[in-house]
Amino acid sequence: MKKPFWVFATALLIMTAFDACKKDEKIVSPPVPGNEFLTTVRLIATNTDDPTDVQIASITDTTIIPNPPDSIDHHDLVLKANSTYNVSVEFLDETKKPAGDVTEDIYDRRNYHLLCFTPAGPNLTVKRTDKDTNTPSLEVGLQDLFTTGLASAGILNVQLRHQPNAKNGSCDPGSSDADVDFNITIK
Numbered sequence: 001m002k003k004p005f006w007v008f009a010t011a012l013l014i015m016t017a018f019d020a021c022k023k024d025e026k027i028v029s030p031p032v033p034g035n036e037f038l039t040t041v042r043l044i045a046t047n048t049d050d051p052t053d054v055q056i057a058s059i060t061d062t063t064i065i066p067n068p069p070d071s072i073d074h075h076d077l078v079l080k081a082n083s084t085y086n087v088s089v090e091f092l093d094e095t096k097k098p099a100g101d102v103t104e105d106i107y108d109r110r111n112y113h114l115l116c117f118t119p120a121g122p123n124l125t126v127k128r129t130d131k132d133t134n135t136p137s138l139e140v141g142l143q144d145l146f147t148t149g150l151a152s153a154g155i156l157n158v159q160l161r162h163q164p165n166a167k168n169g170s171c172d173p174g175s176s177d178a179d180v181d182f183n184i185t186i187k
Contacts, residue, residue, distance in 0.1 A: 040092035045085040112164040115141025116171035121154015122184040
């Protein structure tokens with residue numbers, strides 16, 4: 001017995017409707033976090049042999065802060081020769097009142113950040129001592145060990161690299177959230 005045309009037409013219409021409702025699956029990634037807004041980079045160095053020997057250096061971009069205080073910049077970090085210092089790096093947004101401490105945000109996003117230290121001249125080695133939660137874990141650089149040698153002077157370039165989905169332990173990938181030069185004197 002032949003089936004009437006309307007049975008085939010109805011079946012074709014139902015199959016087309018089901019096929020049209022099918023959506024292509026897409027992998028949705030969360031948005032990549034943007035660069036941090038920073039005005040100030042601060043180094044706080046504490047001598048491991050003499051906890052009363054605390055040295056602080058900071059650099060502020062005064063071009064983006066309305067009415068900056070006169071004593072905002074202390075570019076020089078003076079360290080003792082043949083010593084070791086625990087160093088904390090802090091980041092501030094001083095466009096806000098009171099100033100916003102962005103260090104905690106960077107720590108929360110440590111899987112996307114790497115601090116890079118490049119000494120030019122001073123007898124100084126830098127070892128990052130904190131790690132992120134990547135697998136395997138990679139260094140961050142908010143906590144460091146500075147080891148000085150003989151008396152010398154020079155520059156220490158400090159860069160906060162923003163490396164979402166690209167962090168591999170090197171300073172190359174990503175962009176810079178901060179890029180500043182501190183004067184280093186070792187005596």
